Amino acid sequence: MKHSIQFKMLLAFSIVTFIGFSAFLLAAYKINEQNNSQIIHKDMIEARKTLDNYLKQYFLIKDTEMSKLSFATEATNIANVVSTQMGSQVTLYDAQGKNITSPLNKANLDNKDLSTALKGETAYTINHSEEKVMVTLSFPVKANDHVIGIMRYSKDYTEQSKYTNRFQNMIILFAVIIFMFIYITSLILSRKITNPIRKLTRSTEQLSAGDFVLHIDIDSKDEMGELAQRFKQMALRIKEQIEIIEMDRDALKEAQSQSKTFFDNVTHELKTPLTTILGYSQVLKDNGFTDRDFFEKGTSYIIKESQRLNHMVIDIIELSKATSDDISYYMEQVDLSPLIKETCDEMRMKGKKYGIRIHYEVEDNLTLVGDKDKLKEVIINLIDNAIKYGKVNSIIRVEGSHTGTMITLKVIDQGKGIPSEYITNLFEPFYRIPNIGVREKGSAGLGLAIVKSIVEKHGGTIEIDSKVNSGTEVKLSFKENPHA
Template identity: 25%
Template sequence: MNKVGFFRSIQLKFIIIYILLLVLAMQVIGAFFIKELEDRLLTNFKSSIEERMQLLSYNLEQAFEKERNEDADEMSLQAEVQQIIEDISTNVGSTSIQVINHQGRILGTNDPNYQGDIGKKTTNDTIENALLFNTFKDDMFFDQETEERVYIQARPIMNDEEIVVGVIYVKASIQVVYDQLQDISEIFLQGSVLAISVSIFLGVLVARSITKPIVEMRKQAQKMANGDFNQKVNVYGKDEIGQLAETFNNLNIRLKHSYATIEEERKKLSSVLTNMSDGVIATDTSGAITLMNDAAGRLIGKNPDELIGEYLLDVLQLEGKVVDISELHDSGSMIIDFSENTNEPFLIRANFSTVSDDEEEITGFITVISDVTEQEKVEQERREFVSNVSHELRTPLTTMKSYIEALTDGAWQDKDIAPRFLSVAQNETDRMIRMVNDLLQLSKMDADEYPLNREQVDFISFFHQVIDRLEMNKPEHITFIREIPKNKYIVWIDKDKMTQVLDNIISNAVKYSPEGGIIRLKVEKKRNFLVISVQDQGIGIAYDKLEKIFERFYRADKARSRKLGGTGLGLAITKELVEAHHGKIWARSKEGKGTTILFTLPLISRKRRETR
């Protein structure tokens, strides 16, 4: 089991949870604190403005009332209003104050920027609404010119008859309140960072104290998984984790005894399964694999450990062929073809049985598999051999029987027909004799009862002699072309057997060559062996049938082969003889473009020639 990194450990999760809870609490407290502080500061600011504006409003109401009662002119009222504003401006700081009469004209202001507007009519919507609708209006907004937050207030001035005679318009910067909030927020943030840093340190200590017993139990569990039950975990207290540690130690003791018993049984079972040559697969009632030995893995071609939990029907490639696993085991045994996975013939015999408990309830299934490829191949070859021999012998026997019956019925008296019938019977007899001789030769080679009388031979000279002999008897329409080097190459061969090999190959090339055909006879030296090839321009052989031409009784063109008198054993004997000389034989062909038969012979080195 791999070591758990810090970033994946429960210790880090404790620390993260601890810090998240702390941050969440500080966020809630900070948000509440800042909100309450903002409300208090704004309320105090508005209260201070309100107190001054009430005093200003009272003085202005007296001035407007006096002007109405004494019928003073507007200039005297304007001067008195300006005087009142200047008196109160000493206590309002940077607050801008404007007093507007009921006609919308500015009577006075303490703002130097608006001194030139005194006597002019204002266009401020807030002031006009206060005059028209007798409404008190206050608001906050961000001033784009000063880039500060400002507070405005429009307060109607009423006379004794509750008629609006003017408006006090106040504009005060409230940015100082938000600057204070910003400073306090930064201080709170710094305190939060410090608190979090201290909390992380404390969180690590707390998390370690909680996770230390768990880490020890994890390490002990890893040792138990490896079969070490000798150590115990420490108990640090009587809390839930301490009780868990005590329970873990009790479990350790019990597992130690159980493991010893199971290990003894496992070794017995493992020894039996390991030493079995057959594969054993155990499954549960659903067909899922619970146990498989190495022999079964080698037969199936997969790691047994990777197949645990897989279904037997899928592993044995029986999905769709068998409906249920119980049906599979009811069959007792079957032959399974695994050739698709290996691209070679591969057959497995599977024998099935059930596993039952004390109450005769089926708890699982056992499948024993074994490789029967060679056995089935030998059996199949035996059947094919018997079938081929029977078929090959039946044809000449049937022919002979027909002609002999015809002769018996009186054809022997016909001087024209009788000799022809006897000639056919004699040819068929000779054919059967050749076939029997070939079969006896193959039988002796299979039983290693066909000794080779080897000698050192210059293959180039020997090859020319064989070609010369065959060239004298070849049809006139066939041409031999020799591509043979003039060097001297010594081989260790049985001249009679090698003559038979060359006769078989060249004779086949002659038989299957068309009118005007060319047969190329070639020898090449490749390192420490010779490559001999015979190429014709015959009908050729299909690619999928090329490897079969060296099998017994196989004919690429059966009708033509029988017509030419072949037994179907020539190339099979040739292959056996070439391999007996430690060579290899193979073929190359394309349909309609001829066939090339190639085989190799090992060369004798100079040292070996001198020794012999």
């Protein structure tokens, strides 16, 4: 059987409240009972002392020695006098438990207090009969360390019992009123909580029907209001996601188009040197070696284009490796400081061909986790680009430093610079900046694409900042991982 949240909340509140008030009433009853017992106990102690004093005063006034005989002889008078003084009935018994105040009334030895007093001890019992509550106190009367009789005192506690009962009834009434108040409050509160849930449930039906523009009239400034707002946001997000999914076909077509462009570029780049090689090879085959100058020129072109083709194939393979998730890097602790210095020293010879000096400023202990060979490939590629595009008789600055918890590597040249509209395309495979001179021909435009992939595999970032006629700065950032 299905129960609503409101029903479950009301049931839970009712059960918890009922158990709480039951425990409270039980505790109140026990406390009242203990208080009554303590009051009676104190009264009986005081009554025992008072009765002893009145008994002694009686014999002093009579100037009679207290003995078994005098106690029995004066029993009726003693009972009357002491009863008057105490305001409650006093009865005397002999040492065997016989009523000597009213001889016709036999002793009721079933009363625990009387039975206990006959054994030489003081005791009292609380007796409940119909609507009355009586407490009887019995204690032995001694003379010369001998028990000469029993004195029994009775006191009516009916009024106190009624007062206690009235107090208990008031507590019960108060508990019932509070319970009803809590129940009604719970009913109102549960309805206030569940009404928004019902509205949200109806909204889910609206969502399932394909309507994502929800009008939920929940304006409370609490969690339910926040839930409603987030529910509407979720519906809008779903709508946005559906729109994105609907645009996936176009995105897929675009990806296919880019893939086709990539392969077209590869085909074009490979076709050019192959055409040259095949052309000269065919001519050399047809003409033989009769024309020595043409033979030298042809073989030179064949070798040059073969080398360019070889470099291009290697770059394509490297790009494939760099972007593939299946190729694993040999990651270890690498200190970039000596690696940067070593690479700069190796590239100086190439820079001298164009009067370009390589100057480095590198801090010590630039330590990170990475593949040493791949990181060196990155540095070589960046310095090589700076040489290709740098001005003759200029300086290439290589800087390595700590920046907070990051390692920063910069390669700065003094070349012609790159127009800002081309910078975002520099990391695309086979992309070349139009109308910009390059010192060495044969580049396939894959270097920066490979660099970007390697840097990202190391958790780093690459940024290019360039100004026309002022030079270009390439900045790499890696998270530092110093030795423990």
